[in-house]
Amino acid sequence: MTYCLAIAVDSGLVLASDSRTNAGVDNVNTYPKMFSFSVPDKGFFTLLTSGNLATTQAVVHQIEQDLKHDLDLAEGEKPVGSFAVCKDMNEAAKYLGTLAVKLKNYYERDLNQAANFDCTFILGGQIIGEPCQIFMVYPEGNFIQNSPYSPFLQIGETKYGKPILDRVIKRNTSLEAAARCALVSLDSTMRSNLSVAPPFDLMIYEKDKLEPAHVMHYKQNSPYYSSMRKRWGEGLMELFNDLPLFDWEKNDK
Amino acid sequence: MTYCLAIAVDSGLVLASDSRTNAGVDNVNTYPKMFSFSVPDKGFFTLLTSGNLATTQAVVHQIEQDLKHDLDLAEGEKPVGSFAVCKDMNEAAKYLGTLAVKLKNYYERDLNQAANFDCTFILGGQIIGEPCQIFMVYPEGNFIQNSPYSPFLQIGETKYGKPILDRVIKRNTSLEAAARCALVSLDSTMRSNLSVAPPFDLMIYEKDKLEPAHVMHYKQNSPYYSSMRKRWGEGLMELFNDLPLFDWEKNDK
Numbered sequence: 001m002t003y004c005l006a007i008a009v010d011s012g013l014v015l016a017s018d019s020r021t022n023a024g025v026d027n028v029n030t031y032p033k034m035f036s037f038s039v040p041d042k043g044f045f046t047l048l049t050s051g052n053l054a055t056t057q058a059v060v061h062q063i064e065q066d067l068k069h070d071l072d073l074a075e076g077e078k079p080v081g082s083f084a085v086c087k088d089m090n091e092a093a094k095y096l097g098t099l100a101v102k103l104k105n106y107y108e109r110d111l112n113q114a115a116n117f118d119c120t121f122i123l124g125g126q127i128i129g130e131p132c133q134i135f136m137v138y139p140e141g142n143f144i145q146n147s148p149y150s151p152f153l154q155i156g157e158t159k160y161g162k163p164i165l166d167r168v169i170k171r172n173t174s175l176e177a178a179a180r181c182a183l184v185s186l187d188s189t190m191r192s193n194l195s196v197a198p199p200f201d202l203m204i205y206e207k208d209k210l211e212p213a214h215v216m217h218y219k220q221n222s223p224y225y226s227s228m229r230k231r232w233g234e235g236l237m238e239l240f241n242d243l244p245l246f247d248w249e250k251n252d253k
Numbered sequence: 254m255t256y257c258l259a260i261a262v263d264s265g266l267v268l269a270s271d272s273r274t275n276a277g278v279d280n281v282n283t284y285p286k287m288f289s290f291s292v293p294d295k296g297f298f299t300l301l302t303s304g305n306l307a308t309t310q311a312v313v314h315q316i317e318q319d320l321k322h323d324l325d326l327a328e329g330e331k332p333v334g335s336f337a338v339c340k341d342m343n344e345a346a347k348y349l350g351t352l353a354v355k356l357k358n359y360y361e362r363d364l365n366q367a368a369n370f371d372c373t374f375i376l377g378g379q380i381i382g383e384p385c386q387i388f389m390v391y392p393e394g395n396f397i398q399n400s401p402y403s404p405f406l407q408i409g410e411t412k413y414g415k416p417i418l419d420r421v422i423k424r425n426t427s428l429e430a431a432a433r434c435a436l437v438s439l440d441s442t443m444r445s446n447l448s449v450a451p452p453f454d455l456m457i458y459e460k461d462k463l464e465p466a467h468v469m470h471y472k473q474n475s476p477y478y479s480s481m482r483k484r485w486g487e488g489l490m491e492l493f494n495d496l497p498l499f500d501w502e503k504n505d506k
Contacts, residue, residue, distance in 0.1 A: 159412035163441045167486070168493055180496050188416045214501065227497045233420065235495070239488040240421055243433050244480045248467065 001195035002156035003186060004033055004048035006124045006134040007178045008146055010171050012213070013124045013132050013205040015046050016182040018156075018190070020197040021053050034201040035060050036212065037067060037083055043127035044210045045083050045092060046203060050156040051119030051139065058103045059096070059119070066099075089133040093123050097141035104139070120155045124205070132207050160192040161185030175204050175213070180228065183218070187229055200225070254448035255409035256439060257286055257301035259377045259387040260431045261399055263424050265466070266377045266385050266458040268299050269435040271409075271443070273450040274306050287454040288313050289465065290320060290336055296380035297463045298336050298345060299456060303409040304372030304392065311356045312349070312372070319352075342386040346376050350394035357392070373408045377458070385460050413445040414438030428457050428466070433481065436471070440482055453478070 004017040017033040031053065037045040047063070049056035066082035079085045086092040104117035118139035126132035136153045137143040146153050152169050154162065161184075168181045179202055189196045204214040218225035257270040270286040284306065290298040300316070302309035319335035332338045339345040357370035371392035379385035389406045390396040399406050405422050407415065414437075421434045432455055442449045457467040471478035 159445070160416055162445050163413055163416075164489075164493075166445055167489060176499055176502055177493075179499070181493070184493070184496075192412070192415050192419055214499070224497065224499065231496055232492070235492040236417075236420060236489075239485070239492060240417075240430075240434070240437070242488070243437075243484055244477065246429055246432070246467070246477065249429055 001193060002033060002050040003154070003158065003161060003189045003193075003196040004050060004122055004156055005152060005154045005158075005161070005165070005182055005185060006048060006122045006146075007152040007165075007169055007173075007182060008124070008132065008134045009151060009169075009173050009175060009178050010207075012175050012207040012209075013046075013126075013134060013203075014175060014178040014182050015048060015122070015124050015201075015203045015205070016179075016186060017048050017201045018186060018196045019199050019201065020195055022195055023053075025194075028195075030197075030199065032201065034203065035063075036203070037063065038211060039067065039071070039084050041128070042084055042086075043125060043130075044205065044212075045123065045125035046205070046212075047096070048122040048124075048155065049119060050121070052104070052115075052117045055100065055104050055117050055119045056121075059100050059121075062099055062103065063096070086127065088127055088130050089123070089125060089135065092125070092127070093135040093137055093143040094141075096121060096123055097137045097143050100137065100139070101141040122153050122155055126205070126207070126210065128210065132205065157189055157193050157196050161189040164188060175206065179204050179214075183225065183228060184232055187225075187232065198225070254446060255286060255303040256407070256411065256414060256442045256446075256449040257303060257375055257409055258405060258407045258411075258414070258418070258435055258438060259301060259375045259399075260405040260418075260422055260426075260435060261377070261385065261387045262404060262422070262426045262428060262431050263460075264428050265460040265462075266299075266379075266387060266456075267428060267431040267435050268301060268375070268377050268454075268456045268458070269432075269439060270301050270454045271439060271449045272452050272454065273448055275448055276306075278448075281448075283450075283452065285454065287456065288316075289456070290316065291464060292320065292324070292337050294381070295337055295339075296378060296383075297458065297465075298376065298378035299458070299465075300349070301375040301377075301408065302372060303374070305357070305368075305370045308353065308357050308370050308372045309374075312353050312374075315352055315356065316349070339380065341380055341383050342376070342378060342388065345378070345380070346388040346390055346396040347394075349374060349376055350390045350396050353390065353392070354394040375406050375408055379458070379460070379463065381463065385458065410442055410446050410449050414442040417441060428459065432457050432467075436478065436481060437485055440478075440485065451478070 070079040070084040124134040323332040323337040374390040
């Protein structure tokens with residue numbers, strides 16, 4: 001499984017991912033699921049990946065190839081279509097979705113294989129002069145943007161970590177608070193689903209900077225993650241133990 | 254959807270359920286999903302239900318009929334099999350599972366209908382002289398008991414409310430703390446999934462009492478539930494806002 005999420009607040013973006021992959025419970029590995037592309041004179045793009053690892057790796061490889069091609073165009077040569085030539089984030093999401101469908105169709109249709117080659121992505125970033133945005137790209141190639149009322153998107157094992165996002169995240173949440181919330185959300189998910197696990201990648205992108213403001217990589221014992229996790233766990237137990245008593249408990253006192 | 258859970262601690266049982274049913278989002282209703290059976294000289298049984306409402310209602314009706322039959326046996330008459338004649342909770346779970354499969358098979362096989370008639374149950378209770386126990390009964394009629402390491406069972410929309418159970422519930426948790434935890438778990442689920450909603454039914458069963466110690470029915474605005482919910486929501490935000498700062502935030506101060 002996987003858990004990745006992206007948050008779009010007024011001041012920028014937060015992107016976060018776990019790194020566990022598994023092909024059955026007896027074949028567990030650690031792979032990055034966050035990939036960034038800084039395109040000179042164009043913008044900044046970050047991809048979060050879930051689903052079939054062969055397909056997601058093929059997609060990332062092809063994005064790099066297309067980008068290289070379109071940035072090194074010879075005189076009179078046409079671009080193949082890539083992040084370098086998208087006019088807005090919407091077009092970038094469409095490029096990504098189309099690419100993913102084409103790549104999985106090679107195995108599904110050309111080679112006529114029956115496995116599940118699907119993958120789902122979150123694409124976040126900013127094109128110069130455009131707002132920064134996040135999109136969820138489905139295995140069918142189509143895509144959605146986040147709701148303005150709940151400005152986050154999740155892929156993979158989304159439920160365990162959603163309640164804290166529902167409570168905390170608003171458009172005017174600070175980037176740092178959004179990043180802490182993403183880490184709490186990853187931590188809650190990891191505790192309830194073994195197929196989500198650190199290291200966690202966490203990135204903060206400030207609007208209009210066209211490069212990440214902070215890139216963190218947290219292992220289980222990284223000092224900040226450990227101390228946040230300890231405080232959150234202890235604080236939850238304190239809060240729980242301090243909840244109002246039932247009527248009969250008061251009378252017993 | 255539905256969310257029901259049962260917790261088995263050293264001192265007894267906690268059972269809780271929401272009351273929302275829906276057949277499509279345009280057909281939402283409120284039905285009880287918790288049914289108790291107090292059987293004289295035998296024991297106490299509580300059923301939590303999820304799945305096809307026609308099947309769960311048929312199951313509850315047939316349990317009542319079987320119980321009535323076996324408690325009013327005429328001279329020489331044989332019991333049909335019911336909670337009145339089960340020798341332990343394991344046998345009660347088997348009776349329930351078998352009954353549910355027979356009832357859904359009438360529609361699925363005899364009438365050859367293609368809808369999903371499945372339902373899943375939690376059965377909790379105690380037979381005189383036996384330990385109190387909880388079982389999850391699957392649509393196929395088979396069943397499991399809770400793990401001694403995480404002594405709770407959930408049916409329906411289980412994920413949003415699981416992290417708090419994972420953190421709080423141990424075998425030696427008090428009945429009152431377990432009941433509060435069940436309510437927090439229902440509240441978290443309700444916030445993230447519209448198809449789970451109050452009123453909530455909450456029951457505390459003390460070991461060897463053979464009747465419930467406390468039976469609560471909480472609406473959205475019930476005083477205890479409101480105050481617990483408010484304290485939990487505010488406390489979570491205080492705790493979140495008090496989490497350790499990232500290094501660069503400290504330097505900024």
